[in-house]
Amino acid sequence: MSSSSEITYCLIFDTNALFQAYEKKADFTTFSFNATFEHVVGMIEQLDIYEYVTIAIPSVVWSEMEKQIIEKHDELLVTYKSTISKKQFPEYSIRENPTINYPEYIKIKIEEYKKEISGRGNSVIEIPIASNNRFESIVNRAFSKLPPFEGKDKKSDKGFKDALLWESVLEFALKHRNSKIIYYSKDNAFGEFLLKEFAENVSDSSLFICKNENDVKVQLEAWAKEIDKYSYQPIEDYDENKEIVDWLNSGDFSEQIIDRNFGLVEKGRLITSTKAHLISIDNIESLNSDENGIEYYIEAALQFIYELKDGGKTQDTINVGIDVKMLDDATYSVEAAYRTDEDETESES
Numbered sequence: 001m002s003s004s005s006e007i008t009y010c011l012i013f014d015t016n017a018l019f020q021a022y023e024k025k026a027d028f029t030t031f032s033f034n035a036t037f038e039h040v041v042g043m044i045e046q047l048d049i050y051e052y053v054t055i056a057i058p059s060v061v062w063s064e065m066e067k068q069i070i071e072k073h074d075e076l077l078v079t080y081k082s083t084i085s086k087k088q089f090p091e092y093s094i095r096e097n098p099t100i101n102y103p104e105y106i107k108i109k110i111e112e113y114k115k116e117i118s119g120r121g122n123s124v125i126e127i128p129i130a131s132n133n134r135f136e137s138i139v140n141r142a143f144s145k146l147p148p149f150e151g152k153d154k155k156s157d158k159g160f161k162d163a164l165l166w167e168s169v170l171e172f173a174l175k176h177r178n179s180k181i182i183y184y185s186k187d188n189a190f191g192e193f194l195l196k197e198f199a200e201n202v203s204d205s206s207l208f209i210c211k212n213e214n215d216v217k218v219q220l221e222a223w224a225k226e227i228d229k230y231s232y233q234p235i236e237d238y239d240e241n242k243e244i245v246d247w248l249n250s251g252d253f254s255e256q257i258i259d260r261n262f263g264l265v266e267k268g269r270l271i272t273s274t275k276a277h278l279i280s281i282d283n284i285e286s287l288n289s290d291e292n293g294i295e296y297y298i299e300a301a302l303q304f305i306y307e308l309k310d311g312g313k314t315q316d317t318i319n320v321g322i323d324v325k326m327l328d329d330a331t332y333s334v335e336a337a338y339r340t341d342e343d344e345t346e347s348e349s
Helices: 035-046 057-088 102-118 132-144 160-175 192-201 214-229 242-248 251-258
Strands: 008-013 053-059 121-126 179-184 206-210 272-289 293-310 313-324 332-339 345-348
Touching: 008 035, 008 160, 008 214, 035 053, 035 214, 035 272, 053 057, 053 160, 053 293, 057 102, 057 121, 057 160, 102 121, 121 160, 132 160, 160 179, 179 214, 192 206, 206 214, 214 272, 242 251, 242 272, 242 293, 251 272, 251 332
Parallel strands: 008 053, 008 179, 053 121, 179 206
Antiparallel strands: 272 293, 293 313, 313 332, 313 345
């Protein structure tokens, strides 16, 4: 970290920016963050600011990631055993290894991964859980239903993890004065209210809440200009996924996501029409490629706008995971789509 007289640049990740899509492609023999982490690290390296920017992973995030992989391992292992017990092929021979204590096994793998990412050129630190000094603030949030406790349903018991994470960020900022912080979170609970709270409590630092990779890219480029405006070079925009990105912004994608019954679109007799807009794309991962086509897993934010019989409008903005298949004739098909968070935002007009 920088000395107190220098600006501290820090990029903090929330759990939802790092989750693995284990349902689509799972390797439970090891541990790593998703492709987003590598993309962001690549941006920092390309901008040549890795000596100035500290990457921070809160302890809360590490704990959640550990819990996620253990739960998915246990869930998918049952499914896997059921599948292989019903099918046999002469080309394959599958044997079962001795039973292990998976929580202990993966804990070791996580520690190995921590050492791996810390051994690169970038500085990677762990932000500890908020101390007892922040407990009163957390309790006040819960009873006052202040963000990030306040959700769509106004339940004050929803969002404890987010509150703990936010208090950890605040405490970190208070200990690192004169800092500039990117907080990368897809959670809609983190918005203008918390930006205002940060400014009021940490007057000598600044916070930028980014909800997708492009937001992070823009802010990192701004930092690079500040650090050395003479050697600054913007990140090269080479998009190997240009074709699928163009399709995701097309009317065909909107029609498929609305017309197919994925459970994303609200139904009701008061709704006269529905429109879908792609807000952002956070990750595109190629899963499988064969003679039948290419399968992709995509993380994105979608906004659904509903026109009502009384002339009013309402809208939902949600984070989604989308399974897409590109067929031989270069057409795309949405195979599945599902919410990846529970904190949708609604507004009416």
